[in-house]
Amino acid sequence: MTLAIDGGTPVRTEGWPSWPPPATPEQRELLLEVLDSGAWGATSGTKVGEFTKAFAASIGAPYGVSVVNGTVALFLALRALGVGRDDEVIVPAYTFVASATSVILAGARPVIADVTPATLHLDPAAVERLIGPRTKAIMPVHLAGAPADVDALKGFGVPIVEDAAQAHGATWHGRPVGTLGDAACFSFQSSKAMTAGEGGLVVTDDEAVYRRLWALHNVGRSIDGGWYEHPDVGWNLRMTEFQAAVLLPQLGVLDEQLETRRRAVEYLRRELPLEVLAEPAGTTRSSHHLALLRYEAFGGRSKADFIAAMAAEGIPLDAGYRSLSRESALSAYTELLPCPVAEAAADSVVWIRQSMLMSDESALADIVTAAAKVRKAFSSRVQ
Known part of the structure; x- marks a missing residue:
């Protein structure tokens, strides 16, 4: 032949089927609701908060912060965990470049480790060879939507930032991805399982980390402070109400x-x-x-x-x-x-x-x- x-x-x-799938009536309704409300930003509307709480609850995480994209989510998680200048973060070699560039954005040095032959996930043996006194975090990637063995990495005694950009809804020994490490980052970029074209979200079970995440993504404001109080240095990295309106129905x-x-x-x-x-x-x-x-x-x-x-x-x-x-x-x-x-x-x-x-x-x-x-x-x- x-x-x-x-x-x-x-x-x-x-x-072949299109991705993202065609917009649903519920998405159209929510988008028009936001459009007509005039409350288009997260600080004036309600949809970002609603989506963030719903997504975090769906995986059993007590805290979440929605941001502009997945790379920023990784950057914020690293900074909230104290990663900065002269620190090192171990990342797998077989992954999207943002796993490394988010580390650079945080002011640290990515240390690139090899992966396992069978699964192409971060190899704990390679981590053991590369870990050192400057290692301040390990970033396993849940490649192709399959969970990395976070448990095998916890023994190294440094914070774990899960790159869960491809793993919405995945579970490891029955535990949801996003609740396996110290913080976890999801992406809502166009190709992802849930998408608003762009967008990201960080979850954590640590209230102190959550407060730092919130301040960093909201121009350094304190979650308990006033509009023009900026006790920390931060950036405007908030998700928009339009993105949240597109994402909310996808949870269902x-x-x-x-x-x-x-x-x-x-x-x-x-x-x-x-x-x-x-x-x-x-x-x-x-x-x-x-x-x-x-x-x-x-x-x-x-x-x-x-x-x-x-x-x-x-x-x-x-x-x-x-x-x-x-x-x-x-x-x-x-x-x-x-x-x-x-x-x-x-x-x-x-x-x-x-x-x-x-x-x-x-x-x-x-x-x-x-x-x-x-x-x-x-x-x-x-x-």
Whole structure:
């Protein structure tokens, strides 16, 4: 069978579910309510406070602060925990660059640690090799929506900031992501499980940390003080009422969406001629923000060749992250040590994005058919 990239007929010509999903009547109603009220900012309206409390309550966190994006959420969590100049924060190599740049924004140095081969989550053994007297926090990333093993990192005796940008609704041994460390940060950027285009949220169970978060995101005001009292240095990093209006109704459909993606990943794990990476042991629910596939160079062909061939078949895959150890821009702020596992993953792992995982089984079957077609064609033309 001729590959579509070579002039053959594509496996799939239909599109894929959009993300974010189409706006609901409830979202439209809440947006118009905010618009007509004239109370568009968090200091004058009620929606940001309502959403923040509802989200925090949904994961069992007593305190939350909503902010403009996920990177800022990480920055605020670090600063609220006392991270600053000359400090170090350990971050995984296989993650979005914001995990490192948020540390730089806080005035500290990101220390990039390798990940585990099976799951691509932060490797506690790598952390043990890199931790030192200047280490003031560890930032595990709940990659692809699967919880990192925060318990294994607590023994190092430094604060844990969970990067939960991809893990809305995930649980670890039955405990919600966001309640495993000292603070946790969620993102509501366009691709995320809950989205307002942009936005972020920090949760904590420590009242003192919460008070610092609140002051930092609200121009240094005290939560008990007046409008023009600024006992701390802070910034205006507040979420808008419009963002909160878009987000509030999504809490009610998150569980259903997670279940749809769970079924999709289970199907792909059974049927695909590629390995779907497993979640860390102890995962009781993943958000399945991504399905991570390990491409094994069929017929010696590169990952780029595979992605191009799958795209021609109507299956758009994502190349995924580069290892942070290869991000030369970070070299001005930290020493880029080799991270062989993350670097190998960057060369071999491809992603199926969340929107495709919202498809029905017939669409998922097209992914399987296309992958088998490309594998057969590549393997029959060994270079």
